Amino acid sequence: MIQDEGYGRASNPQEAVNSMEENSSENLDLAFDEDLVIIDIDLQTREEVIKLLSEKFIQKGYVTDKFTEAVLDRERKFPTGLPTVVPIALPHTDAIYCKKSAIAVGILKTPISFKEMGNPDKSLLVKIVFLLALPNPDLQTKWLQRLVEVFKDGEILKKLAGMRTKQEIFEFLNKALFKSKEVS
Template identity: 35%
Template sequence: MKFEEMIDEKLIFTKMDFGSAGEVIGFLSDELFKNGYIKETFKQAVIEREKKYPTGLQLGNINVAIPHTDIEHVIKSGVAVCTLSSPIKFHRMDKPREEIPIHIVFLLAVSEPNEYVKFLSKLTSSFGKKETIRALISTDNKKQIKKILKDILKEDGE
């Protein structure tokens, strides 16, 4: 899978304002749908799954959420990215009863996990690198975000 097929500039949104996890998931789902990545059932499926198995990742000062759902709701793999002007609460993946403020949401559409896993693995591994995460929330330039994500994927010489 080529990088250009994974990071679509049309699916990058910066410094957005939302009131809840459901709102940001709804917005990003609509964008994925408009661009042909997902089926209509995806949005509700993600929202339902998030209630049961939340995806907030506690990383430090800046936290990330990676909502997603079963492959049956997905047409082709992709990701919609949104940085938030003020953080929104998500529940933690490892401690579902706890809520944490989230600064970046990656809504993942995964149609075939093995094909997509290298990308996903590099993406999530980058969450542990504070400077990368900080760089993502400090810009409102979509091209800059795309470049940061591209650099993440280039690491380890692959």
């Protein structure tokens, strides 16, 4: 379990109190370990990739049995592909299907077509998929914003796409997402 100690830091005391009250039922912990990283995924469709990553959450008890279908349904209606330097996708679904906050990462052997967020008529060849399970809707928004913020830096995604071991990917993402905004 990793805690995001610096994310959402308040700039004044009242903001800090408000932030603590908003997060009292769900802190910023997010389950992420090497077991939630899958490399060299050799599948043909986004549906297959989402099912594979979802299975990790189901095995760990992080989501309900309806999670996978809910993610697939949401991805059809509201695509999550992002046209970053190395295209990524951020599939997720409503909080009611999630029991515990977690992120799974899939590095694809060959890029797979995902529809672009905000432009569903356009397809992107995605290389990296980040599947999110977040039982708190406010936290879901914060983590999506955090991921987009971090991955605006194309160098981070280029490095990530070139990594070859689960441990290397886990340690790199741990630093990028949880420790600081700078990654070497």
